[in-house]
Amino acid sequence: AFESISEIPPDPILNLSTLYKADDFEKKVDLGVGAYRDGEGKPWILPVVSKAENIVINRPGRNHEYLPVGGFKEFTTGAARIAFGEDSEVLNNGLVYSIQSISGTGSLSLGGMFLSRFYNSKNIFISKPTWVNHHDVFSAHGFEIGQYAYWDPIKKSLDFDGFVKSIREAPEGSVFVLHACAHNPTGVDPSKEQWAILADEIAKKKHFPFFDMAYQGYATGDLDNDAYAVRLFASRGFELLLAQSFAKNMGLYGERTGCLHILTNNKDATRRAGKQTEKCSRATVSTCPRYGAEIAGTILSSPELFDEWKQTLKQMSGRVLEMRHALRDRLVKLGTPGNWDHIVNQIGMFSFTGISYPNVQILVKKYHIYLADNGRISVAGLNHNNIDYVANSIHEVIST
Ligand code: LMR
Incomplete structure (x- = not known):
């Protein structure tokens, strides 16, 4: 049945982890996947996550029963609060429906499925460049994918005029996928003033914002600051979707812990949209995994653990920032x-270095430094033990 099936290339990000693991070169460096590493280059279990795990495991009456289709309430409620804010009007007015989902990708896909069934446009715009998976997630739901201008390769910064022009030129009512903070792969976000203009332009064309928030806490080290764009759009009266991941900011990568939030301007429409989305979720994953949600829910609902988590976010984003300076200075x-x-x-976690594709290949093959083909490095993969090797290798490759 599948004789004529076509070959596909390996995943451009996840394959880097496979290649890295298989490499036995002593000085190999993993700057591929966006995953936090400690000062020794090792995956890190946040101490606050360990504490929450202990609470979860020892909870009286603990069991492995199914979660409801909407997910673990303590988790989804807490997730909505950190996204929209403690005093959020849209939350207090019951305009947001929050559904647990399979981390960032699952939330995007669930939102895509919901929109493909109930939204009146099949045009979706993603940034150029963007996280590679955006293409596959949305084309899987039958969307016509367009790209909006985002990156100016000469100035190595945001192409703001191009971005505005793309919004103006897109067919009215298109879906716009916006990175809430710490844009992947460029590490460049609009300023507050620019977000205000983007919101005006998006409103004028009646586009529908779909926020992807995978790095809350990594852009500025502060959850509230990093939710600025989402809260701005919510306060401006937009209807929107928000895909929220706890992979990076709680280090719960493989636990697939995430949430999809649906904001509409009518309480009853929100509830009905939420129920329809739950039906989409039931048809695809039935109910979500509970372990990560119980951990995250425990942290989000305990003032003490929540404070500790916020401190840890500062520590993680601070270490990444220190490594940015270390690399630039060298x-x-x-x-x-x-x-x-x-x-x-x-x-955020990434630097879009501008290293060319041929030079990336040399860094990977000759120097055993694994980075994405587009020149993106996960700065979290740098540490005091490998920084000189990485800087010297980049220097050699670029100077010759
Ligand atoms: C990344 O961009 O490296 C992460 O979002 C991991 C992934 O799934 O690609």
């Missing part, structure tokens, strides 16, 4: 051709 000191300030100006 490249400058070595006299590596080009300007490297963008490494410290970009935010």
Whole structure:
């Protein structure tokens, strides 16, 4: 039945982890997947997550029963609060329906399925460039994918005029997928002033915003700051979807812990949309895994653990920032051709280095430094033990 099936290339991000693990070179470096690493380059279980795990495991009457289709309430309620804010009007007015989902990708896909059934446009616009999976997730739900201008490769910064032009030129009522903060892969976000203009332009064309928030806490180290764009749009009266992941900010990658929030301007429409989305979820995953949601829900609902988590976010984002400076300073000191300030100006977990595709191939094959084909590095993969090796290798490759 499948003789004529076509070959596909390996996943451009996840395959880097496979190659890295199979490599036995002593100084190999993993700058591929967006996953936090500690100062020794190791995956890290947040201490606050360990504490919450203990509470969850020892909870009297604990069992492995199914969660409701909507998910673990303590988790979805807490998730909505950190996204929309403690005093959020839209939450207090019952305009948001929150459904647990399978981390970021599952939330995007669930939102895509809901929109494909109930929204009146099949045009969806994603940033150019964006996280590779956006293409596959939305085309799987029958969307016509367009790209909006985002990155200026010459200035290595946001192409704001291009972004506005794309919004104006898109067919009215298109879905716009917006990175809430810490844009993947560029590490460049609009400023507050720019978000206000983007909101005006999106409103004028009656586009529908679909926020992807995978890195809350990593852009500025502060959950409230990082939710700025989402809260701005919510306060402006937009109807929107928000896909929220706890993979990076709680380090719950493999536990697939996420939430989809549906905001409409009518309480009853919100409830009906939520129920329809639950039906989509039931048809695809039935009910979500409970372990990660119980951990996250425990952290979000305990003032003490929540405070500790916020401190840990500062620590993680602070270490990434320190590594940005370490890399930039070394490249400058070595006299590596080009300007490297963008490494410290970009935010979040990634730096879009501008290293060309052929040079990426040399770094991977000759130096065993694993980074994405588009020149994106996960700065969290850098540490004091490998920073000199990485800087020297980039220098050698670019200077020759
Ligand atoms: C990334 O961009 O590296 C992460 O979002 C992990 C993934 O699933 O691609």
